[in-house]
Amino acid sequence: MSILPVPRVGIVVVAAGSGTRLGAGGPKAFVGIGRHSILRHALDGVFAAPAAQVVIVVPEGRDGDARTEALQAAGDRADLVTVVTGGATRQQSVAAGLAALWGDVEVVLVHDAARALTPPEVFSRVIAAIDAGAAGAIPVLPVIDTIKRVTGDEIVGVVDRSELAAAQTPQGFRRDVLDAAYAAASDDFTDDAALVAEAGHTVSAVPGHPLSFKITTAADLDRARQLVGAAPVATPVLPRVGIGTDVHAFGGDGVLWLAGLEWPGERALSGHSDGDAVAHAIVDALLAAAGLGDIGTHFGTDQPQYAGAHAEAFLARTAEILREEGWRAGNVSVQVQANRPRFAARRVEAERVLSDALGGVPVSVSATTTDGLGFAGRTEGVSASAVALVVPV
Ligand SMILES: Nc1ccn([C@@H]2O[C@H](COP(=O)(O)OP(=O)(O)OP(=O)(O)O)[C@@H](O)[C@H]2O)c(=O)n1
Numbered sequence: 001m002s003i004l005p006v007p008r009v010g011i012v013v014v015a016a017g018s019g020t021r022l023g024a025g026g027p028k029a030f031v032g033i034g035r036h037s038i039l040r041h042a043l044d045g046v047f048a049a050p051a052a053q054v055v056i057v058v059p060e061g062r063d064g065d066a067r068t069e070a071l072q073a074a075g076d077r078a079d080l081v082t083v084v085t086g087g088a089t090r091q092q093s094v095a096a097g098l099a100a101l102w103g104d105v106e107v108v109l110v111h112d113a114a115r116a117l118t119p120p121e122v123f124s125r126v127i128a129a130i131d132a133g134a135a136g137a138i139p140v141l142p143v144i145d146t147i148k149r150v151t152g153d154e155i156v157g158v159v160d161r162s163e164l165a166a167a168q169t170p171q172g173f174r175r176d177v178l179d180a181a182y183a184a185a186s187d188d189f190t191d192d193a194a195l196v197a198e199a200g201h202t203v204s205a206v207p208g209h210p211l212s213f214k215i216t217t218a219a220d221l222d223r224a225r226q227l228v229g230a231a232p233v234a235t236p237v238l239p240r241v242g243i244g245t246d247v248h249a250f251g252g253d254g255v256l257w258l259a260g261l262e263w264p265g266e267r268a269l270s271g272h273s274d275g276d277a278v279a280h281a282i283v284d285a286l287l288a289a290a291g292l293g294d295i296g297t298h299f300g301t302d303q304p305q306y307a308g309a310h311a312e313a314f315l316a317r318t319a320e321i322l323r324e325e326g327w328r329a330g331n332v333s334v335q336v337q338a339n340r341p342r343f344a345a346r347r348v349e350a351e352r353v354l355s356d357a358l359g360g361v362p363v364s365v366s367a368t369t370t371d372g373l374g375f376a377g378r379t380e381g382v383s384a385s386a387v388a389l390v391v392p393v
């Protein structure tokens with residue numbers, strides 16, 4: 001009796017979608033179903049499969065979050081995890097995942113994180129079909145509703161549903177077949193089987209599962225939450241904190257601007273903008289909390305509008321970026337380390353100006369000297385550190 005070698009399976013989990021139809025105010029994969037995110041539920045199913053590598057494709061800036069989720073799901077198989085950034089379409093995200101697969105992976109399963117409750121048996125069915133010789137295999141469910149052809153508001157025909165099936169994931173393929181299909185693809189398709197069929201291969205159907213439904217709308221999310229025994233609550237993800245630090249040297253032109261205030265008679269700080277280390281530390285803390293990069297990501301020195309700009313411009317735009325990405329700031333605490341200026345008399349004024357610039361977010365300002373130590377102690381410059389809390393909206 002000959003024993004066939006087991007092919008090495010790589011699973012690409014696409015989780016980089018924005019979830020527009022869900023409308024949860026942030027990337028869908030990080031929305032909660034009970035105590036865990038959609039991504040974490042999906043990964044629990046993925047790690048129940050015999051994977052040699054798991055590539056997780058996530059929105060830009062969410063690599064750290066995804067890695068945390070993956071390491072919890074992976075247990076002692078953490079070395080299998082690769083996290084990469086996705087693209088504007090599902091197809092581009094899959095391509096990014098394929099590019100990160102190790103050379104020895106022979107069979108690839110592409111799975112939507114949005115199909116978070118897919119049972120392990122579906123992965124087994126797809127892998128078994130490839131093992132049995134199929135170039136590709138996807139899980140499908142029969143279409144149970146009567147399907148009509150409609151033009152405008154008029155029913156113009158009936159579609160024979162016996163020849164229809166609803167496609168699910170994971171969709172599995174021989175690696176050489178999928179790589180070649182992606183390399184040749186010119187159109188954008190909503191699933192991988194369509195690319196592989198376009199490349200001339202036959203794709204097999206295996207039975208799908210009702211629990212593999214895709215979480216697309218709010219009703220799908222409620223259903224998923226009921227299935228895992230979680231109440232359908234509206235606060236799915238935890239608040240997050242971030243930290244930011246900035247340093248500027250004295251020696252700029254004109255008068256000092258710090259903590260959003262003008263300080264007549266004090267030496268100016270140098271910098272592309274006004275050198276306001278307090279405002280910049282707050283920007284970094286807020287962006288870090290929301291996982292949206294840092295000040296350099298959004299306010300590069302190549303942007304002329306920020307040359308000489310004051311705190312208000314930076315903070316107002318940061319609040320706007322947070323809103324656009326589904327976050328709002330809870331509060332900010334910032335500490336200045338400097339010999340000069342002396343903050344005591346203007347601390348409350350600084351808090352009000354910074355808070356107003358952020359649209360009313362509470363800002364606490366404290367200040368300290370460094371007992372003559374370091375650059376701040378030698379009055380060569382100013383350092384500021386901030387922490388911020390953001391909450392999903
Ligand atoms: N640019 C994209 C778009 C989608 N996906 C992933 O592909 C799967 C199926 O996409 P779907 O849930 O239909 O798309 P979303 O873009 O997340 O949602 P919507 O179309 O409502 O914006 C999801 O796991 C999603 O994260 C992806 O990785 N990259």
Ligand SMILES: C[C@](O)(CO)[C@H](O)COP(=O)(O)O
Pocket residue numbers: 090112167168169190191192214216
């Ligand atoms: C692969 C897929 O899940 C097939 O059902 C696909 O992502 C569906 O995306 P759609 O845009 O919601 O059809």
